[in-house]
Amino acid sequence: MLNIGLLGASWIAPQAIIDPASIVQGTRIAAVAARDLGKSQTYADTYGIPTAYGSYDDLLADPALDAIYISLPPAYHAVWTIRALQAGKHVICEKPTAMTLTEAQAMVDVAKSTGKRLIEAFHSRYHPAFLTCMDWVASGDIGDVQSMTAHFGVGFPDDGVKNQYRPELGGGTIMDMGCYPLHWVRQLAGGAITDAKVETTLAESGVDLTMASELTFDNGVTAKISSSMHPDTEFDAYLEVTGTKGTITFQNPLVPHQGGALSKTVDGVTTDAPVSTVTTYCYQLKAIAEALQTGDVLPTEAAGLLDQQAEIDRLYDAASLSHLRITTQDYT
Structure with missing residues (x-):
């Protein structure tokens, strides 16, 4: 037990x-x-x-x-x-x-x-739908991956308490939401990020409220990822992977058990994958x-964990917002 x-x-x-x-x-x-x-x-x-x-x-x-x-x-x-x-x-x-x-x-x-x-x-990584998406890419079903688009956003106001709006607690949309689309594209790109261009808007508290990034991988794959916690943002999460032979569309890769949909289109023929209603957290x-x-x-420990954190650092560096993540906690 x-x-x-x-x-x-x-x-x-x-x-x-x-x-x-x-x-x-x-x-x-x-x-x-x-x-x-x-x-x-x-x-x-x-x-x-x-x-x-x-x-x-x-x-x-x-x-x-x-x-x-x-x-x-x-x-x-x-x-x-x-x-x-x-x-x-x-x-x-x-x-x-x-x-x-x-x-x-x-x-x-x-x-x-x-x-x-x-x-x-990173619970979404363990759901069978995400594993199917990875298998489709790895098996070459859509050819060689060329580009990806990924997004996660859901809005809520700053009530003066929420951690996401407190820079001293590690708030910000990249930390709380953008880490998900970053993780999704990293699992599928088949290479390492070599360049990132990042645009953000800031909340009154100073944290990043929205994020839009253009990533380049060492194998030539490109990705556009975005996130938002702006109060006007409605919940949305999606991933699209474009290859030389076709495209994968994944609606709600965050929590696919809540009405997610996964399909691939090759030569004009679309194939839908079953999406388990068992939660990502159970898997x-x-x-x-x-x-x-x-x-x-x-995949979410050791080197996988460190690589993900390194790329979060990269996004904040590219956005000139590294100062938001200096903690006063003594972890030594």
Whole structure:
């Protein structure tokens, strides 16, 4: 049994890991911690979690826990991931892993030194529909990939509290949303990014509100990716891959279980792929549980994790916004 502790009583945990753990055999949510015991106890009572802690350190000291799920703001990922790894726990960390590549490297180094796993929670990567998309590209069904377009946006206002609008917490659309289309095109391009041109608009708080990037890969593939959290933005997520023989269209690669659609068109003939209604989060947790048993390296850990963080750094550098991601958290 993989006993998981939740570091943070977050809004995302019910769909991201609590519900999946009730479905994926051999996994269990065993404890939750918040900085206030009353809050964590209410959360535990709501979601049927056996143990509640009033501090994160108490959670990490629980010898019954095998893994820790961290869903704090990005500014706190490094410090608590490192403490969890040093406490002998595997870590499932919400994306993006860190504020910077320097932080991510420090986290991966501790994972190596402790013999524990650090896995970034890019859940969409594990859904069968995305795997089918990858297979179509790898098998040459649409010929050689030439270009891609990817987008994820959903709008909400700054209420003065939301992490996404707080630069000191790792806010910004690239960090919170743009990391997804970046991840999608990186999985499919078959090469490394060599150049990025980035345009952004800023919120009053100073974080990036919208992003549009043009990426060039070393094999000649190009990609246009974008994201937005502007309050007027309606939810939309899509991916299009154009090759020398045809095109792949993927509507809602973020959460394809919520009405996603995947098709390829070759020589004027369109083929639709089945899209499982089982959640991306279930497939992710199943993959994690299996990998912890077999020792197989997942695509969202180790080098895969570091490469993704390096490209987030690249986008912020290209947008002249690197100053937004300097954290005051001591993760050493």
